[in-house]
Amino acid sequence: MKYFTYLAALISLSFVGVASAGEAHVCKSPAVSGTAANPALNDSTVFTCGGGVSGTIPQLAKEGWKIVQQTDQADSPDPTKTYAQLIIQKD
Numbered sequence: 001m002k003y004f005t006y007l008a009a010l011i012s013l014s015f016v017g018v019a020s021a022g023e024a025h026v027c028k029s030p031a032v033s034g035t036a037a038n039p040a041l042n043d044s045t046v047f048t049c050g051g052g053v054s055g056t057i058p059q060l061a062k063e064g065w066k067i068v069q070q071t072d073q074a075d076s077p078d079p080t081k082t083y084a085q086l087i088i089q090k091d
Helices: 002-019 057-062
Strands: 023-028 047-049 066-074 081-090
Touching (some): 057 066
Antiparallel strands (some): 023 047, 023 081, 066 081
16 A cells, blocks of 8 residues: 555656646747738748747757747737747747
């Protein structure tokens, strides 16, 4: 019975550590003219993210970031421009 209690405690602590290790940020590409930022995206598009994170999609991937969402957004100072918004996450 003691062995089972220790094993259950160890398993539950390992899940707590994984859950608290995650990090996520919102990233923004430079604004472009047009109604969709997607066509302007390429491997050299630099994204600026929260938490001081920035880089191209290949650079972010090498650092272990996963893209969990991409949307086009209207630029607030100039609604004739759009930018790509990424939500990135690292487990």
